[in-house]
Amino acid sequence: xxxxxxxxxxxxxxxxxxxxxxxxLQLVFGVQKIVNLAxxxxxxxxxxxxxxxxxxxxxxxxxxxxxxxxxLASGLLLGLIGPAIELLLRTVYDRDEAxxxxxxxxxxxxxxxxxxxxxxxTPQTLGNYAMEYGKLSVGDLQVPTYNILVxxxxxxxxxxxxxxxxxxxxxxxxxxxAENREMSQALGVNVRWxxxxxxxxxTVLGTVGGAMVxxxxxxxxxxxxxxxxxxxxxxxxxxxxxxxxxxxGALIVGLMRAAAISWWAEIEMLAIYLVVIAVLIVxxxxxxxxxxx
Amino acid sequence: MDSKRxxxxxxxxxxxxxxxxxxxxxxxxxxQNTPLRIGIIAPKAGIAGxxxxxxxxxxxxxxxxxxxxxxxAGRKIELIVEEETNPKDSIERLRKLVLQDKVDxxxxxxxxxxxxxxxxxxxxxxxxxxxxxxxxQDGVKETLRNKRYVFCSTDNECEAVMASLLVVKHxxxxxxRVAGINPDYSYxxxxxxxxxxxxxxxxxxxxxxxxxxxxxxxxxxxxxVAALKAAKPDLVFSSLLFADLPIFMRTSHGAGLMDGGTKFxxxxxxxxxxALKKPFTPEGMILGHNTxxxxxxxxxxxxxxxxxxxxxxxxxxxxxxxxxAYFAMAVYKAGVEAAYKAKNAWPGKEDIINAMEGVKxxxxxxxxxxxxxxxxxxxxxxxxxxxxxxxxxxxxxxxDTMYSTQLQKPAGMDFWEWIKTANIKL
Numbered sequence: 200x201x202x203x204x205x206x207x208x209x210x211x212x213x214x215x216x217x218x219x220x221x222x223x224l225q226l227v228f229g230v231q232k233i234v235n236l237a238x239x240x241x242x243x244x245x246x247x248x249x250x251x252x253x254x255x256x257x258x259x260x261x262x263x264x265x266x267x268x269x270x271l272a273s274g275l276l277l278g279l280i281g282p283a284i285e286l287l288l289r290t291v292y293d294r295d296e297a298x299x300x301x302x303x304x305x306x307x308x309x310x311x312x313x314x315x316x317x318x319x320x321t322p323q324t325l326g327n328y329a330m331e332y333g334k335l336s337v338g339d340l341q342v343p344t345y346n347i348l349v350x351x352x353x354x355x356x357x358x359x360x361x362x363x364x365x366x367x368x369x370x371x372x373x374x375x376x377a378e379n380r381e382m383s384q385a386l387g388v389n390v391r392w393x394x395x396x397x398x399x400x401x402t403v404l405g406t407v408g409g410a411m412v413x414x415x416x417x418x419x420x421x422x423x424x425x426x427x428x429x430x431x432x433x434x435x436x437x438x439x440x441x442x443x444x445x446x447x448g449a450l451i452v453g454l455m456r457a458a459a460i461s462w463w464a465e466i467e468m469l470a471i472y473l474v475v476i477a478v479l480i481v482x483x484x485x486x487x488x489x490x491x492x
Numbered sequence: 493m494d495s496k497r498x499x500x501x502x503x504x505x506x507x508x509x510x511x512x513x514x515x516x517x518x519x520x521x522x523x524q525n526t527p528l529r530i531g532i533i534a535p536k537a538g539i540a541g542x543x544x545x546x547x548x549x550x551x552x553x554x555x556x557x558x559x560x561x562x563x564x565a566g567r568k569i570e571l572i573v574e575e576e577t578n579p580k581d582s583i584e585r586l587r588k589l590v591l592q593d594k595v596d597x598x599x600x601x602x603x604x605x606x607x608x609x610x611x612x613x614x615x616x617x618x619x620x621x622x623x624x625x626x627x628x629q630d631g632v633k634e635t636l637r638n639k640r641y642v643f644c645s646t647d648n649e650c651e652a653v654m655a656s657l658l659v660v661k662h663x664x665x666x667x668x669r670v671a672g673i674n675p676d677y678s679y680x681x682x683x684x685x686x687x688x689x690x691x692x693x694x695x696x697x698x699x700x701x702x703x704x705x706x707x708x709x710x711x712x713x714x715x716x717v718a719a720l721k722a723a724k725p726d727l728v729f730s731s732l733l734f735a736d737l738p739i740f741m742r743t744s745h746g747a748g749l750m751d752g753g754t755k756f757x758x759x760x761x762x763x764x765x766x767a768l769k770k771p772f773t774p775e776g777m778i779l780g781h782n783t784x785x786x787x788x789x790x791x792x793x794x795x796x797x798x799x800x801x802x803x804x805x806x807x808x809x810x811x812x813x814x815x816x817a818y819f820a821m822a823v824y825k826a827g828v829e830a831a832y833k834a835k836n837a838w839p840g841k842e843d844i845i846n847a848m849e850g851v852k853x854x855x856x857x858x859x860x861x862x863x864x865x866x867x868x869x870x871x872x873x874x875x876x877x878x879x880x881x882x883x884x885x886x887x888x889x890x891x892d893t894m895y896s897t898q899l900q901k902p903a904g905m906d907f908w909e910w911i912k913t914a915n916i917k918l
Contacts, residue, residue, distance in 0.1 A: 202722030320541025
């Protein structure tokens with residue numbers, strides 16, 4: 200039974216990590232209809248900046264136990280690059296999707312060089328901060344408390360965004376704009392400002408996600424591309440543009456991966472993409488996506 | 493093994509005198525006016541970026557040292573550095589260095605995927621190429637049997653063979669259930685297979701209870717660790733050696749895999765030694781430092797000087813790639829100078845290659861030589877980890893030293909056959 204819960208928690212933790220990457224991708228596509236390949240770069244940027252911030256804060260006398268607050272603050276602060284990037288994206292809003300993909304892929308490459316310039320090629324880690332809050336132990340089952348915090352944060356973010364989109368006035372306007380941009384504009388909605396807000400929120404999801412996950416992993420120049428590949432599997436399964444889809448998609452991918460690793464390690468990726476293919480055949484728009492017209 | 497090391501040190505002592513006297517030797521004026529151009533191809537980013545960076549620092553140190561002592565046979569050395577990426581692009585950079593920059597020698601390469609493809613191209617182009625790392629083996633089978641222009645490092649399996657021998661030496665009879673977590677490419681697969689073959693050779697009764705093959709660069713190993721823990725191993729053998737290694741250790745510590753006296757052997761840990769922080773790495777693990785153990789109390793004065801300068805300059809401690817890069821440069825220098833001496837004129841490429849075959853040098857980590865079949869022999873260091881040191885990461889409590897003639901197959905022999913028949917001493 201301990202082994203089962205170990206594997207289950209491993210899968211849920213990976214799902215939480217994937218959700219944090221996929222959530223920004225979903226939000227931006229849902230409203231702005233842009234497939235933002237650079238969402239993985241925001242995640243990586245958050246991870247690197249988080250490490251620097253924690254190291255700086257601890258050397259400045261901040262108690263190590265407050266590192267989580269430092270990480271959150273650094274992620275939020277870094278989200279301020281969102282409006283500048285969105286300004287760049289305005290040049291391709293009304294152009295073919297290929298241009299949008301090219302521009303966001305160019306951003307991935309540019310950010311990779313930015314990371315290399317400031318932090319070098321060496322993968323960076325945060326030492327043992329993830330164990331600062333100890334472990335939760337039930338019998339033989341042991342899990343770092345920090346991993347549970349990451350899982351809870353992902354759930355909180357998922358429900359928070361859901362509530363924001365469904366229950367608030369701004370969220371309703373935002374959904375209306377996603378449905379019909381011209382009509383919203385005609386009714387007096389400041390679409391340009393709305394896009395800036397949404398893109399910044401998507402960026403913050405990435406940067407905060409990267410900052411939160413880095414104590415359990417490492418920041419490396421390859422992480423933007425690696426995570427985006429898995430995040431796309433999440434998006435295809437859950438449905439492009441759906442936040443609920445991102446959550447369920449991430450859970451399916453995370454649990455499938457954990458199960459495959461435990462019972463048949465060689466088919467780790469195959470198992471995930473078999474689900475992707477099955478979803479594309481049975482429900483091409485994804486579990487929560489809108490049917491393609 | 494020790495007498496072999498002493499003989500080599502004696503032999504190298506002679507060449508060391510020549511090297512020390514080189515600033516006072518006279519060389520023709522024309523030679524001194526034109527620098528030797530050496531191309532370096534090394535990774536600067538990605539999973540091997542750290543390793544390439546350390547190798548490049550080793551090369552730069554060697555060049556600064558050699559240039560200060562008069563260069564190679566009186567000619568200063570000039571480096572042209574290119575990036576190692578995928579095989580196709582790296583080969584294009586080799587062509588550029590040879591055809592456009594007209595370098596005298598190319599050195600570098602960390603990835604076996606690149607070296608395997610590049611070796612054949614260098615032979616075709618008749619380009620003198622000395623690898624830092626990597627191999628021209630497909631798995632454990634040599635693909636370039638009669639190398640002429642390509643000089644290779646020691647076989648990749650050396651560290652796995654040595655770690656396996658230490659497992660037998662320290663833990664025979666103390667474990668039965670074995671789990672492996674190794675990178676999912678030929679290096680990881682061959683290392684784990686070599687470990688099992690050596691357990692069989694030494695009659696170590698064991699059972700493989702779990703095998704994990706994470707792809708290189710995986711940053712979330714939670715599920716892999718859960719699977720290992722479920723198998724309840726007594727011993728974990730892992731050839732992880734990139735950024736995934738500290739992640740694995742930290743995750744294992746968090747999940748309790750390191751509780752209960754589970755033993756760990758990490759043949760390639762030296763690449764990540766400074767990232768393996770004490771709080772999540774227990775004492776008594778087998779750690780491999782390959783051909784350079786930076787904290788060796790009996791290190792040569794040249795290693796101690798290098799480590800000190802490295803620490804002062806980069807606020808870091810070098811791994812074995814610095815030694816591999818230094819070794820490559822030292823072998824080339826020794827070859828050129830021996831050929832120059834024999835000819836009493838600047839030697840051609842063929843003369844240099846002939847002189848490099850069988851040459852013995854003193855590298856940063858210890859003595860080494862280039863075999864006639866163009867495979868290096870070097871000194872390897874591994875041992876049991878300790879926390880009793882001035883660092884925030886573990887070092888070696890007791891150090892085992894082996895020369896690679898004990899760790900790699902001789903020229904032309906099949907690796908698995910060698911393991912079965914070799915007279916390997918513990």
